[in-house]
Amino acid sequence: MSDRHKILLIDGMSFLFRAFYASAWTGGYRQTSQGVYTNAVYGFTKMMLDYIDLTRPSHVAVGWDVAARETLVRSQWYDGYKSNRAAPPEELIPQFDLVKEVTDAFSVPNLGCPGYEGDDVLGTLSTMLAEEGHQVVIATGDYDSLQLISGQVSVKVLKNGGKHEHYTPESLLATKGIKPEQVVDIKALMGDASDCIPGCPGIGEKTAHKLISEHQNLDNLYSRLDACTPKLREKLEQNRDQVYLSQKLATIIRDVPISYDHDEARWEYEDGRVREKLEELEFGRTLLSRI
The missing domain is CATH 3.40.50.1010 (5'-nuclease)
Structure with a gap:
């Protein structure tokens, strides 16, 4: 057996x-x-x-x-x-x-x-x-x-x-369209109102999916911020600590x-x-x- x-x-x-x-x-x-x-x-x-x-x-x-x-x-x-x-x-x-x-x-x-x-x-x-x-x-x-x-x-x-x-x-x-290891990074960007996970203000589910699909993960995204539009780059830069805290909370x-x-x-x-x-x-x- x-x-x-x-x-x-x-x-x-x-x-x-x-x-x-x-x-x-x-x-x-x-x-x-x-x-x-x-x-x-x-x-x-x-x-x-x-x-x-x-x-x-x-x-x-x-x-x-x-x-x-x-x-x-x-x-x-x-x-x-x-x-x-x-x-x-x-x-x-x-x-x-x-x-x-x-x-x-x-x-x-x-x-x-x-x-x-x-x-x-x-x-x-x-x-x-x-x-x-x-x-x-x-x-x-x-x-x-x-x-x-x-x-x-x-x-x-x-x-x-x-x-x-x-x-x-x-x-x-x-x-x-995602892998299991990408679930957390998407949530880190979009946040979660039900758990009070802040995410990045101004980034919703659709944008979060798109960014992680393009860059694979959060670290890659932050190493390639020049590829983002100026407005998006500014949001991500200003809320970097909050995004990584959200990643920790969601994991x-x-x-x-x-x-x-x-x-x-x-x-x-x-x-x-x-x-x-x-x-x-x-x-x-x-x-x-x-x-």
């Missing part, structure tokens, strides 16, 4: 928030008879099982954010990082712990590290596992993870309606000090333990039938 495995890495926060808002917009705050909110956990569990059915992995693990914004490594580099994030809805807050009880019942490791984000956990794991010769599939709602793609690592980006986009190095080049960290046990991530679980947890949450026959 080959010792090379297929590992599904799930972006926990991405799944949980998507599951919450998919039901919340209809007013569907699912609750148990005791009044415990479970709509996000129910949706998360269904999505996790859907992606396991889709990818047929031998191993599964979930990466989580485990720190407040103020304590993130990136907040130390840049005080404004994610400063626009509102507090999560009160119906969702109790479900952060509850969802980990469900994944734990499935014997799926919940992995996180103070100061780092789920992306960093997945970046560290995917890089380590790929180096060991395993095949890795990352399931996330975040296009930032496209920088992690390689011959051993593919990314499924969640879309509305239960759909997703599947990316490999070849499909990324075919659909977006997924791949050496997070996390503890990962490959055997514990094997996709095996005790039916009775899972059934007991799902019945406790009153998840009903549809989900129970999948156990």
Whole structure:
């Protein structure tokens, strides 16, 4: 038997928030008879099982954010990082712990590290596992993870309606005209309002794509500023430090000090333990039938 495995890495926060808002917009705050909110956990569990059915992995693990914004490594580099994030809805807050009880019942490791984000956990794991010769599939709602793609690592980006986009190095080049290592440099130029990454004022997505396509990377671009129009050159020169800071903020960290046990991530679980947890949450026959 080959010792090379297929590992599904799930972006926990991405799944949980998507599951919450998919039901919340209809007013569907699912609750148990005791009044415990479970709509996000129910949706998360269904999505996790859907992606396991889709990818047929031998191993599964979930990466989580485990720190407040103020304590993130990136907040130390840049005080404004994610400063626009509102507090999560009160119906969702109790479900952060509850969802980990469900994944734990499935014997799926919940992995996180103070100061780092789920992306960093997945970046560290995917890089380590790929180096060991395993095949890795990352399931996330975040296009930032496209920088992690390689011959051993593919990314499924969640879309509305239960759909997703599947990316490999070849499909990324075919659909977006870029390589995985160029994802960060494009974001460094255009910035990202959702994460408060400043980028270069006056440069949008189209110009950022064009510049990186022409020059391959940020360092080449800055060594060839004479090739740019005077107006563009001025913008890039004036905001050089901010652009390189944005590059640093956008780069997924791949050496997070996390503890990962490959055997514990094997996709095996005790039916009775899972059934007991799902019945406790009153998840009903549809989900129970999948156990």
